[in-house]
Amino acid sequence: LVNRLESSRDPLIVLGDPGSGKTITLKQVAIEISERNAKRVLPTLCLFISLGRWKPIEKPEISDIEKLVEENAGPTLAPLLKELSDRQRLIIIFDGIDEMSRYKYNEHTKALSKYAERYKGKIKTLFSCRIADFSPAFRHNRLVLLPFNLRHITQYLLRQFGNISLSISDEKIPTRKLGKRLIYSSLPIQPQNPFSLWLLSLYLREEQAWPDTRTTLLRFLYDYQYDRKVKDQKNLTQEKKEEYFKAWGRLALMVTRQNRGTDIGLHSVRSIFGNKTDGIISVGRSCGILQQSIDTDPPLIRFEHHRAQEYFAAIGVIESKITLNWKELLLVPRWQETFVNIAQMSSGDAPLPALIESLEESLLLIDKIPDKKSDNHTEQNDTLENDELDLTPFEKAMIEGTASERIELSTRVIRAVPASKDKEKLTSLVHDASVWLAENGNPTSQIKMLRLTNQLPDQIGRDIVEYTRESRVAWVRNRSNEVAASISGSLTASPLPIETANAYGNGEIFSDILNKLSVARKLDSFGLTIITALSFILLVGNMFLTASIPPMLTYSYIGNVISITTSPKLEIIEENVAKKIIARAEADKQIKKVRDIIRIYEKWVPRFVLIAVLLALIGSMIWEPGIHW
Numbered sequence: 001l002v003n004r005l006e007s008s009r010d011p012l013i014v015l016g017d018p019g020s021g022k023t024i025t026l027k028q029v030a031i032e033i034s035e036r037n038a039k040r041v042l043p044t045l046c047l048f049i050s051l052g053r054w055k056p057i058e059k060p061e062i063s064d065i066e067k068l069v070e071e072n073a074g075p076t077l078a079p080l081l082k083e084l085s086d087r088q089r090l091i092i093i094f095d096g097i098d099e100m101s102r103y104k105y106n107e108h109t110k111a112l113s114k115y116a117e118r119y120k121g122k123i124k125t126l127f128s129c130r131i132a133d134f135s136p137a138f139r140h141n142r143l144v145l146l147p148f149n150l151r152h153i154t155q156y157l158l159r160q161f162g163n164i165s166l167s168i169s170d171e172k173i174p175t176r177k178l179g180k181r182l183i184y185s186s187l188p189i190q191p192q193n194p195f196s197l198w199l200l201s202l203y204l205r206e207e208q209a210w211p212d213t214r215t216t217l218l219r220f221l222y223d224y225q226y227d228r229k230v231k232d233q234k235n236l237t238q239e240k241k242e243e244y245f246k247a248w249g250r251l252a253l254m255v256t257r258q259n260r261g262t263d264i265g266l267h268s269v270r271s272i273f274g275n276k277t278d279g280i281i282s283v284g285r286s287c288g289i290l291q292q293s294i295d296t297d298p299p300l301i302r303f304e305h306h307r308a309q310e311y312f313a314a315i316g317v318i319e320s321k322i323t324l325n326w327k328e329l330l331l332v333p334r335w336q337e338t339f340v341n342i343a344q345m346s347s348g349d350a351p352l353p354a355l356i357e358s359l360e361e362s363l364l365l366i367d368k369i370p371d372k373k374s375d376n377h378t379e380q381n382d383t384l385e386n387d388e389l390d391l392t393p394f395e396k397a398m399i400e401g402t403a404s405e406r407i408e409l410s411t412r413v414i415r416a417v418p419a420s421k422d423k424e425k426l427t428s429l430v431h432d433a434s435v436w437l438a439e440n441g442n443p444t445s446q447i448k449m450l451r452l453t454n455q456l457p458d459q460i461g462r463d464i465v466e467y468t469r470e471s472r473v474a475w476v477r478n479r480s481n482e483v484a485a486s487i488s489g490s491l492t493a494s495p496l497p498i499e500t501a502n503a504y505g506n507g508e509i510f511s512d513i514l515n516k517l518s519v520a521r522k523l524d525s526f527g528l529t530i531i532t533a534l535s536f537i538l539l540v541g542n543m544f545l546t547a548s549i550p551p552m553l554t555y556s557y558i559g560n561v562i563s564i565t566t567s568p569k570l571e572i573i574e575e576n577v578a579k580k581i582i583a584r585a586e587a588d589k590q591i592k593k594v595r596d597i598i599r600i601y602e603k604w605v606p607r608f609v610l611i612a613v614l615l616a617l618i619g620s621m622i623w624e625p626g627i628h629w
Helices: 002-007 022-037 062-086 105-118 150-161 175-184 194-207 214-232 238-258 266-286 306-320 333-349 352-367 393-416 421-440 443-451 457-468 474-488 496-506 509-522 526-565 577-623
Strands: 012-016 045-050 090-095 123-130 141-144 165-168 171-174 290-292 300-303
Touching: 002 022, 002 123, 012 022, 022 045, 022 090, 022 123, 045 062, 062 090, 062 105, 105 123, 150 175, 150 194, 165 175, 171 175, 194 214, 214 238, 214 306, 214 333, 238 266, 238 300, 238 306, 238 333, 266 290, 266 300, 300 306, 306 333, 333 393, 352 393, 352 421, 393 421, 393 443, 421 443, 421 457, 443 457, 443 474, 457 474, 509 526, 526 577
Parallel strands: 012 123, 012 141, 045 090, 090 123
Antiparallel strands: 165 171, 290 300
C-alpha cells in the first residue's frame, strides 16, 4: 500500500468491512512513510487526520478541507504546507469517511473528493471508509481490504496458540484444523474479520468454549478488561461494574444520536454526568474503552473502537427504553450494528417491524429490475414490462448493494431473536430477496448471497446454491460448489463430482484445475484432489495423443512416398510404364498401412481413455464412499 501510494498520482481510498483493520492499516502506512523519510535531507511529510473529529459544516468547500489540514498540522508545520505541496513532499491520510456526521454527509464527501482532485500531482492523498457507507460521490481509485482466507486464519491461530490441540467445549481440536472449523461452522461471528478473529481467540483461550453470539464476545472482552483493572486499582470494585457499563451506555447513545462524528466535547459529558464525569472517563480510559484528546480545547471524548460504541449504544437503548425511528436509522451503518446488538441482547424486544418494512421496500425495488430472462428480447418484444425500470448498470448495482446490505442485516437478526410471526415474515422476505439476487444479481451480489448461506443454511442455503451454480462466472460457480459441500455436510451430497466430470468432458478442467484443487483443499477432501488431478492428467494425455498421432502418421506417409520417389531405381522405372504402376501400387500399400494405424488408434485410444477414467472413478469412490457419477 505504501509503494502504491508513493508511485500513484491519483488519490486512493481503502474500503473494508467494520473490523477489517482500515484504521490500523492507515496508521501503519503513516509510520512506514515516516520511518522511510526520517533520515532524508528533504523528507516527505505525512499527516494523519481522523475525519470523525471534523465537525459538520453548512456548505463544505475545498477551503474548509484546507483549514482542516492546517489545524491538524499544528502551528509549526502549517506555514510549510504550501511549499511542501508545491515540491510534492506532502502525503495526507484521511481516516474514517464513514465516521463523519450524517449531516450533509454527501456534501462533505464531495468536498473531500474535490480537494483530492485539485491537489492531484502535488499532494498524495489516502482515504478509508466502510464498504457499506461508501458514497459514489467519491470517484477515485479504490482498494479493498479483503477478509482473511483459510491460510491467514490458520497462520494467525498458530501464532496465538502454537501447534497444539485446544480443548473447546469438551472437545479436542488441533490448531491447524481449527481454522476450517471456524469458517464452515455456524458460529454467529465471522472469523475472516481480523477484529472478530482476535476477539474469538481471546475468548477460546480464557473460556475454552464456543460463544453464543457476538455480543457474548464483546461482553466478555469488556468484562475481561475491567476485571484486570480491578486487580490493579483499589478504587475499582466488581459492584461498580454494572454502574460503569450503564454510564458508558448512556454516553455511547448520546454520541451516536448527536450525529456529529465520533467525538463529543467534555463539557457535554459533564452536563449529563455531573461530578461523576471524571471517574467515568478515567475508568473507561484505563479499561481501553474510551479515549480523551490532549491537543484540543475543550477536550474531546470518543470510544476506543467502533464496536465499543455500537455495543454500549445498544446497552443505552435497552436501559433507557427510548423509542427510535428505526426505519430512518437503519440507513446508517453504525445504527445497523447497534440494531443487531439489541436483537442479540434483548431477544424478543427487537424492533423487527422497522427492519421488515425496510426489506420490503428493497424487495419492491429489485423486483422492478429486469431479470436475466428479459435480457433476451426478440425483435417483436424489445420493451420492458410495465412495472420494470430502465436502469443504468450503476443504478442497478446500487439497488442490489442496498438490498444485499438489508438481507445481511436481516440474517444476523433472524439468528438472534426467538420464534415469532415477525421473525417468520422476515425470514420469508430474506428468502425471496436472496434468491432473486442469486439468480439475477451481478457476480458481487451472488457472492454476497453465498456468504450468507452459513447464517441460514436451511432457510436459504440450498436455493441460493442452486441458482448460483448456473452463473456464467467461473469463480461464482466454484464458490457455489464449495458452499454446497459445506452446508450438505458431505462431499457426496454436493454437485462437485459431477462438476469435475463435466469439466473433464468439455475440457474446462484444463483452465479450472487450480480452482478445483483449491475447493478440494478447503473441504479437506483427498478424494476430490485425486479426481481433479487424474482428470487433468488424462485430458493432457488425450490432447497429446490427439495432437501427436496425425503428424506422426503424416510423417510416416510422406516419408514412405519420399523414399519411393527418391529411390535410385526410379530413374529406370520412369522409362518403363509397368514399373511406374508397380511403384504406385507400392505407395498404395503404404497408404493402406497408414489407414490401418488410424483404425487401430480410433479403436484403442478411446478405450484406453475410458479404462483410465473408470479406474479414476473407482479410485475416487474408495476415497469418497457413496459418490454417484
